Amino acid sequence: MDLIISTVSQGLLWALLAIGVYLTFRVLDIADLTVEGSFPLGAATAATLLTSGASPFVAIAAACIAGMLSGVVTGLLTTKLKIPALLAGILTMIALYSVNLRIMGKANLPLLSTDTIFTVLPLGLDKGMTVLVVGLLIVLIVAVLNYWFFGTELGAAIRATGDNPHMIRANGINTDIMIVLGLLLSNGLVAISGALVAQSNGFADVGMGVGTIVIGLASVIIGEVLFGTRSFKNCLISVILGSIVYRAVIAVVLQLGMPPNDLKLFTAILVAIALSMPLIQAKWNNLKRGMR
Amino acid sequence: MLDIKDISKTFHPGTITEKLALSHVSLHLAPGDFVTVIGGNGAGKSTLMNVIAGTYPVDEGTISIKGTDITKWSEPRRAKFIGRVFQDPMMGTAANMMIEENLAIAKRRGKTPTLRWSSSEKDRREYRELLANLKLGLEDRLESKAGLLSGGQRQALTLLMATLAKPKLLLLDEHTAALDPKTAEKVLALTEEVIEKQKLTTLMITHNMRDALRLGNRLIMMYGGKILFDISGEEKKRLQIKDLLEMFEKAAGSELASDSLLLS
Numbered sequence: 001m002d003l004i005i006s007t008v009s010q011g012l013l014w015a016l017l018a019i020g021v022y023l024t025f026r027v028l029d030i031a032d033l034t035v036e037g038s039f040p041l042g043a044a045t046a047a048t049l050l051t052s053g054a055s056p057f058v059a060i061a062a063a064c065i066a067g068m069l070s071g072v073v074t075g076l077l078t079t080k081l082k083i084p085a086l087l088a089g090i091l092t093m094i095a096l097y098s099v100n101l102r103i104m105g106k107a108n109l110p111l112l113s114t115d116t117i118f119t120v121l122p123l124g125l126d127k128g129m130t131v132l133v134v135g136l137l138i139v140l141i142v143a144v145l146n147y148w149f150f151g152t153e154l155g156a157a158i159r160a161t162g163d164n165p166h167m168i169r170a171n172g173i174n175t176d177i178m179i180v181l182g183l184l185l186s187n188g189l190v191a192i193s194g195a196l197v198a199q200s201n202g203f204a205d206v207g208m209g210v211g212t213i214v215i216g217l218a219s220v221i222i223g224e225v226l227f228g229t230r231s232f233k234n235c236l237i238s239v240i241l242g243s244i245v246y247r248a249v250i251a252v253v254l255q256l257g258m259p260p261n262d263l264k265l266f267t268a269i270l271v272a273i274a275l276s277m278p279l280i281q282a283k284w285n286n287l288k289r290g291m292r
Numbered sequence: 293m294l295d296i297k298d299i300s301k302t303f304h305p306g307t308i309t310e311k312l313a314l315s316h317v318s319l320h321l322a323p324g325d326f327v328t329v330i331g332g333n334g335a336g337k338s339t340l341m342n343v344i345a346g347t348y349p350v351d352e353g354t355i356s357i358k359g360t361d362i363t364k365w366s367e368p369r370r371a372k373f374i375g376r377v378f379q380d381p382m383m384g385t386a387a388n389m390m391i392e393e394n395l396a397i398a399k400r401r402g403k404t405p406t407l408r409w410s411s412s413e414k415d416r417r418e419y420r421e422l423l424a425n426l427k428l429g430l431e432d433r434l435e436s437k438a439g440l441l442s443g444g445q446r447q448a449l450t451l452l453m454a455t456l457a458k459p460k461l462l463l464l465d466e467h468t469a470a471l472d473p474k475t476a477e478k479v480l481a482l483t484e485e486v487i488e489k490q491k492l493t494t495l496m497i498t499h500n501m502r503d504a505l506r507l508g509n510r511l512i513m514m515y516g517g518k519i520l521f522d523i524s525g526e527e528k529k530r531l532q533i534k535d536l537l538e539m540f541e542k543a544a545g546s547e548l549a550s551d552s553l554l555l556s
């Protein structure tokens with residue numbers, strides 16, 4: 001039971017990362033590696049503020065703003081300086097490694113004796129249940145806000161930018177601004193995710209961003225395959241559930257005795273297979289047709 | 293309405309692939325002019341349209357719409373004045389968004405997007421009515437993704453989008469070329485209808501000489517980045533395909549001759 005609760009809670013805390021990756025990878029059609037830096041950036045910002053006595057709400061808000069700024073940096077690198085988006089993300093990610101070390105002053109910052117978002121709310125629940133309830137609440141708020149925002153004129157313009165830049169430019173929208181805005185929102189969410197994960201784990205670590213892009217992609221793809229992509233609302237729900245299923249898969253393979261050190265290899269293979277599914281499917285169909 | 297003065301455009305200047313696509317083109321369109329544009333492959337027709345729309349800048353010359361000099365304006369900024377339908381049916385709509393969302397974007401063409409929810413029930417009623425006019429059965433499919441439509445349906449939708457917020461200038465670049473003949477005819481009929489109804493100033497590129505002669509009040513032929521001739525009014529009404537071919541041979545032939553003279 002505890003394992004299920006903690007699996008779902010982790011899935012929820014990481015779901016914000018998954019939504020962030022969904023916004024860039026699917027909505028904007030950009031593989032944005034900034035997340036590998038903005039996730040620990042959120043953790044570092046929140047942890048540093050918490051240890052200096054700030055309220056968890058302030059810490060999370062600051063993490064979000066820091067993440068947004070990192071998204072803007074990548075956005076400007078790619079739109080104004082015309083650096084390919086993938087490379088722009090890598091540059092920001094690398095730069096953030098130093099920034100994060102500077103923020104924390106060291107590579108690892110424990111949060112053992114400080115208040116966190118999971119201790120300040122008077123919920124009267126045990127630790128595991130608190131993380132679950134708080135995680136659920138935050139994910140719900142973020143999902144509803146996203147659903148609302150991407151249904152507005154501005155949100156629709158961002159979605160159309162990733163879908164068909166010709167069309168949206170012909171309709172008077174500056175695609176550069178939309179790309180920067182999309183990266184801002186995405187990395188803001190990713191940084192909140194980092195801030196929450198750090199508070200639930202009890203520490204922020206400069207290396208905690210490694211592989212987050214792949215975890216995000218795995219959640220997005222698992223969600224899409226299992227829960228559909230009919231509409232934006234459907235996609236949002238799919239991605240959140242995908243994040244939970246991903247955590248469940250990880251929990252199962254660990255239970256089955258896979259060494260934790262192999263997790264990243266496992267996730268990478270999972271994502272590689274999932275991403276090549278369309279090609280494999282097409283080849284398979286061709287093969288079947290050829291045999292007939 | 294549209295005033296083009298002495299514009300030129302060279303692609304990849306200073307390289308071996310250098311290509312003069314527009315050479316000192318001037319063109320004036322009066323309000324309500326419906327101009328058909330013909331010319332062989334590579335004549336510069338699409339380039340003319342693209343520089344008007346701002347897809348890329350001109351090297352020299354000026355472009356004004358209704359007295360406003362837009363030469364230095366970006367493509368999105370010019371969209372306030374210009375509605376476009378592309379040759380490729382995929383280009384004009386966002387495939388993964390609902391028909392309704394595409395229309396909502398088009399309805400606010402050229403305006404800064406706000407945080408208002410993109411379509412209201414009133415908007416939807418309007419969209420349904422407009423889609424019903426197309427007679428393609430789209431009025432009940434507001435929530436379908438645009439990508440699920442056929443090429444003809446997408447072009448009809450793009451045409452509707454380009455004219456939903458009345459443009460000062462409508463640009464059509466072979467917008468029926470990718471469609472089968474029957475669908476092309478239908479989309480062309482819709483085009484005529486909306487231009488007539490809204491009295492739109494229009495530039496329409498076509499490869500179909502008969503359409504070029506039948507439609508519009510004015511016809512221009514392009515060749516080698518220049519406007520070879522520009523015929524309007526009664527003269528255009530009397531024009532036949534064979535006249536066009538004759539005029540082309542005469543004009544282009546003499547130009548070819550002078551080109552080769554320059555080279556020798």
Ligand SMILES: Nc1ncnc2c1ncn2[C@@H]1O[C@H](COP(=O)(O)OP(=O)(O)OP(=O)(O)O)[C@@H](O)[C@H]1O
Pocket residue numbers: 303304311312313331332333334335336337338339340
């Ligand atoms: N983006 C571009 N980059 C480089 N060269 C270009 C570009 N667009 C057009 N050209 C070149 O400019 C010339 C004019 O092309 P344009 O597309 O305007 O011709 P067109 O009259 O529309 O022909 P078609 O009937 O084939 O569509 C051609 O030689 C073409 O190769």
Ligand SMILES: [Mg+2]
Pocket residue numbers: 337338339465
């Ligand atoms: Mg062309």
